[in-house]
Amino acid sequence: MAITAQDVNRLRQETGAGMMDCKKALTEANGDFETAKDILRKAGQKIASKRADNVTSEGVVLTQVSADGTTGKVIALACETEPVSKVADFQTLAKAILEAAVTTNATSKEELLASSQADGRSLQDHITDLMGKIGEKLDVVTYETVTADKVVAYNHSNGKLGVLVGLKNTNGTDVTEVGKDVAMQIAAMKPIALDKDGVDAATVAREIEIGKEQARAEGKPEAMLEKIAQGKLNKFYKDSTLLNQEFVKDSSLTIAQLLDKTSKGLTVSEFKRVAIGA
Numbered sequence: 499m500a501i502t503a504q505d506v507n508r509l510r511q512e513t514g515a516g517m518m519d520c521k522k523a524l525t526e527a528n529g530d531f532e533t534a535k536d537i538l539r540k541a542g543q544k545i546a547s548k549r550a551d552n553v554t555s556e557g558v559v560l561t562q563v564s565a566d567g568t569t570g571k572v573i574a575l576a577c578e579t580e581p582v583s584k585v586a587d588f589q590t591l592a593k594a595i596l597e598a599a600v601t602t603n604a605t606s607k608e609e610l611l612a613s614s615q616a617d618g619r620s621l622q623d624h625i626t627d628l629m630g631k632i633g634e635k636l637d638v639v640t641y642e643t644v645t646a647d648k649v650v651a652y653n654h655s656n657g658k659l660g661v662l663v664g665l666k667n668t669n670g671t672d673v674t675e676v677g678k679d680v681a682m683q684i685a686a687m688k689p690i691a692l693d694k695d696g697v698d699a700a701t702v703a704r705e706i707e708i709g710k711e712q713a714r715a716e717g718k719p720e721a722m723l724e725k726i727a728q729g730k731l732n733k734f735y736k737d738s739t740l741l742n743q744e745f746v747k748d749s750s751l752t753i754a755q756l757l758d759k760t761s762k763g764l765t766v767s768e769f770k771r772v773a774i775g776a
Contacts, residue, residue, distance in 0.1 A: 501525055512617070513538055515631050539623065542630030549578070549635040556583045557639070557774040559660035560596045561651040570649035570662040571599045572772050574640035582634050591628055595621060595638060607641040642770040650677030652685055658774040661685050667763040676760045680753060684771050689740035692766060697739065705734050740766060
């Protein structure tokens, strides 16, 4: 049967696929729209399978905090190349993923990707279909939620870095400004944990061993190595755990002291730092 421009445009509106891809799919399906949609989806699945091992080092990170300020969501949608990360369809898909995360309050990435969209397709179907159109691997590499008395978000200007920080013991104080400062601190200084209790045992053991090796290389007595390594470990905690870091805007304060100075007992309950390509 003859495939009209209206048919092609309708399929394009319903799937988001390119005009030529829609025309080809409709021709192959002899004008049947559902079959044409299946053809387009299979094209996306073929791309997904073929490029499954490809590295996705570009993309976009988006955050959103609920109206009451107690829940934050962050998602990272990754692709293979920077030009694709700037394509309107890619950006629209990323926003749809974040919107679905907020709407469904999914507890896992798998649950989020399985959620149904307005057109009946799952979020994963939307991603797969766009892969067929763009020809690159696309992947939701991160989905995180933070819930606290107050959640503050920060997005870096390059669109590839987002932070959520949860504050507790706010005591009715407006902590938005200090929350933003702490979120920017996390973005810049990349803490690996909230405090030393959050550092895993393997990292602690590695840092102690590194400290011993450095001291040994400096010719320090063997009997002193453990003490020296513990000193270096404390320096590691100061540099690498959020509450012990020096505040970048005022080195006379640690983050813990900054928060307590803002409101007695105020502290961070958790944070998420999500970056694409870093």
